[in-house]
Amino acid sequence: MDVNKLSETAKALVAPKKGILAADESSNTIKKRFDSINVESTESNRKSYREMLFQTEGISKFISGVILFDETIRQKSSDGESLVSILSKQGILPGIKVDSGAKPLSGTENETITEGLDGLRERLQEYYELGAKFTKWRAVINIGNEEPSDYAIKTNAHALARFAALSQEANLVPIVEPEVLMDGSHSIEKCYEVTNITLREVYYELYNQKVELEGTLLKPNMVIPGKDSNDSSNPSEIAKYTVKCLMDCVPASVPGIVFLSGGQSDDEATINLHHINVIAKKLQTPWELSFSYGRGLQSAPLKTWLGNQDNILLAQKAFHSRAKDTSAARNGSFL
């Protein structure tokens, strides 16, 4: 393992004004996204859609890396060029989602454990050879009356650290994603409490399993009230809670924190990120605070594309505009 190289890659992913596009939707998730625009989820439609995003002119000004799905890292464009090469030529780092999804956690009613550790060492080697520079693993923590259990937090944190250690062994920067879901009617204080406990457990496991933090990135949720809650916390309160939580839990040796958008509207994802960076600048936080958005970058281009090749330029314009705004927010200069 080359820790200096890992640290260089992690820093490049959170370079000034830049962040990550998460385009690693699993087959089920991309089908849901395509269903919403009445497009069939065929291999060729998935390729055309992602090729459209990756070929957007000027996008490397805002996007440092793209997280791919197993199918995408092997795909070639209509001109026969690999999608990985399209990204690399623009200086965009290709990454890969390596978990195989959140499955029911036995002994619980509705909690999950993320699977995918079996055979991971071999798969990582193959992804490295295919050009990947970084990896992602998403653990899901949900808030309910009785949830999350200590058991769900601990097993997921343990698996995240196993994934991170194996990724570093393969010279791939792990993006560690413990997502506390927005679903539910909980308050912002509850989200703060659960995110805090979860992150502490994750860093405890990363430390135990000898993960070099300078060669990692954290991908957390923002600290935000549940989707169905009456809590009317404003963006500046969301930003205060989020930065306080991260200051409490994330070691200074982590180079960057890249938020997920988690189902927030485009405006929310942008404005909250802006306020987070405004506070972070004042407090001189030790890490970069950037983005690794899926829906927050793709909703607009997806709705413009509609599966029609004639809409490519307009969809690329929509993607460019979302990436530009999110980059400004990541710099604390959107508003």
Ligand code: 13P
């Ligand atoms: P969202 O930004 O849509 O939450 O997706 C990010 C992601 O990669 C989830 O794993």
